[in-house]
Amino acid sequence: MFILVNLKAYSVDPVEIAEAAASVEGGTTDARIAIAPQSPALAAVAETGVETWGQHVSGVEPGSHTGSTLATAVVNAGATGTLLNHSECRLTLDEIDRAIDTARQAGLESLVCANTPSQIVAVTALGPDAVAVEPPELIGSGIPVSQADPEIVTDAVAAAAGVDPDVPVLCGAGISDGEDVAAARELGAEGVLLASGVAKADDPAAVLRDLVSF
């Protein structure tokens, strides 16, 4: 089960959360935890030893692109994967396609977000390493998608499998504890995406321990 913690642009210390996550890893479960900080913090997060992900990479080729973050730069900072097309960072279809390609060439795992089962078909067709379904209306709601709309998860799992049965599906929105993780797994998800539930917790390590206790 893959637990991906998106630190967004929260006012938090990414290294502190990364160290909390690093302390939780190595348990007896099959859980895999990764932390996705803002890009200037990738190197510092990677130095803690935790699995480190980008929140976004551009799909442009190297060249005259001021202000872009390329997959190679993210890899050089120590990251091993990247989110793409998060609902707060929507890309055009063509950008998603190119970003998946440049991520692969750079040796970076890609996880593409989408809102609905038909969008999951669409992004799976572009050949990412994984996809995630996140109904935007549930993001930050505190209501786990596995409870509010369990069918969207099972439908997304079926939708991805129809295109490529080897592409794992994660789910996001409203996940906050180990029960939600277990429910997501029941529905066929191979991981969860969360953000404030860990990032804004008083004790992120405790929350992470609970999340992997499913």
Place this chain on the structure above:
Amino acid sequence: MFILVNLKAYSVDPVEIAEAAASVEGGTTDARIAIAPQSPALAAVAETGVETWGQHVSGVEPGSHTGSTLATAVVNAGATGTLLNHSECRLTLDEIDRAIDTARQAGLESLVCANTPSQIVAVTALGPDAVAVEPPELIGSGIPVSQADPEIVTDAVAAAAGVDPDVPVLCGAGISDGEDVAAARELGAEGVLLASGVAKADDPAAVLRDLVSF
């Protein structure tokens, strides 16, 4: 004289160029050199001891913004300044305004790019620490703006002074050697912006030494 080297998304090793720049600094001139890498490389560049700049920061408040790079994150990685509104990373007027503010609050110097003297008036009115005039048609042309269009520099200097005489004006586009820097200074510029001239040079340190020899 401020020499700002924008590494854009070039396939180069930012640390190598940063070390070259660090070796040039400390000379007898009044030159100040800064390196602006992609954001995942900010920390590694800052560790060389060279002055480190962002290529862009978002003006949003901390919060749920996946894929954004905030001024605070850039500062935490060791940077002390940031470009804004580069011709390859255009912002809305309102974003420029907010990004200048969030940069200031984070203790980050801001340098806002513009194409023409009237745009220089516009961006100077928003209160940045510095502005730069870069005619887009000359970027990467190899023809220094001080030669191709010297009046745009003197007009930009006059334009900024009309709004706030304390805001220094840099110029960019086509700068490649110490003579270009000297010419820019003659026209009233207090610095230059360059990119491929240093980043893609066989010997960046030699180019930088020439640039500061004006």
Place this chain on the structure above:
Amino acid sequence: MFILVNLKAYSVDPVEIAEAAASVEGGTTDARIAIAPQSPALAAVAETGVETWGQHVSGVEPGSHTGSTLATAVVNAGATGTLLNHSECRLTLDEIDRAIDTARQAGLESLVCANTPSQIVAVTALGPDAVAVEPPELIGSGIPVSQADPEIVTDAVAAAAGVDPDVPVLCGAGISDGEDVAAARELGAEGVLLASGVAKADDPAAVLRDLVSF
């Protein structure tokens, strides 16, 4: 006093509102009323005889730009002016600059929106025919800017005059009746921008008659 009614993307019949506006015009006041519908409705609105404005035009040159609306196309449909940089349609500084130029070349009046007095300086420096200050937090609030924040209007008027005393300043946000228009005029505004107050009124003609009765 210029009364510009922005129909946004409301579910309303633009021709019905245009006819209401046309019936109000020709009164004894100095009021000038214009209607800004979605671009496919420009021709139908212009046919009512009311002054017709675009909500936006692109600043690109004629050519391969699918989905853009150019100033020439807006003029050919019968419009005589256009909004630019509305808070719901933010443009980069460079786009504002180019759109003002292409509007002028096409014989289209331009009115550029901004949030604050310093942004009013910025947009006035680009040479539009008029500018408008609209604090975004008041848009659709029902509280007139002349009441909620009268200084932003007087400051905007002073800011524009500092750059070019011939550029009239309009104000927007929260305007709903003739008293608000009179208050805006007192503060130095030469017009008002409104939207739902007219567009969603049961009797738009009655609201417009009240607006011009100041």
Place this chain on the structure above:
Amino acid sequence: MFILVNLKAYSVDPVEIAEAAASVEGGTTDARIAIAPQSPALAAVAETGVETWGQHVSGVEPGSHTGSTLATAVVNAGATGTLLNHSECRLTLDEIDRAIDTARQAGLESLVCANTPSQIVAVTALGPDAVAVEPPELIGSGIPVSQADPEIVTDAVAAAAGVDPDVPVLCGAGISDGEDVAAARELGAEGVLLASGVAKADDPAAVLRDLVSF
């Protein structure tokens, strides 16, 4: 065979071309010709009696969206279809999804563009009325896609059929005469998208007659 002529933002008289197209229609072939002008010209083009298409519609719900063109406004101007996601007007995956839905609700046919067979799978999964494959490197090249890269057309046809065999596939880029149309049909395309070949022709009616003579 569907011939869709995209007038882009060319400096041409859309009504003149629409009249040329209207004069060609009604022949003995099964060809169907539509003209897609800039949105302010939709009503004037529709008045010629030719089938009229939008170049783009926004997928937002009616409301406070200044500068947007909604499907309902395009229908009210007399159009019956719309392009979406043209390579010059790229949309996010979520915008494509919503724009297809709002077009359908408004009774507007949707035709979604894509660059590659895998992107054709992606957009077909979102349920449009038709899709079009246009390799961007061939747009405006004068080399018909059916000659430069015939496999991309047959692959796109197969890709769409794999998702929904009822969704017709058009092809674009480099089409200029009846032979190109015939070649496209041979490859399985049910229509072609063209632009400058008709819009910038000395005699658009002659070109259109040739196009439908396949």
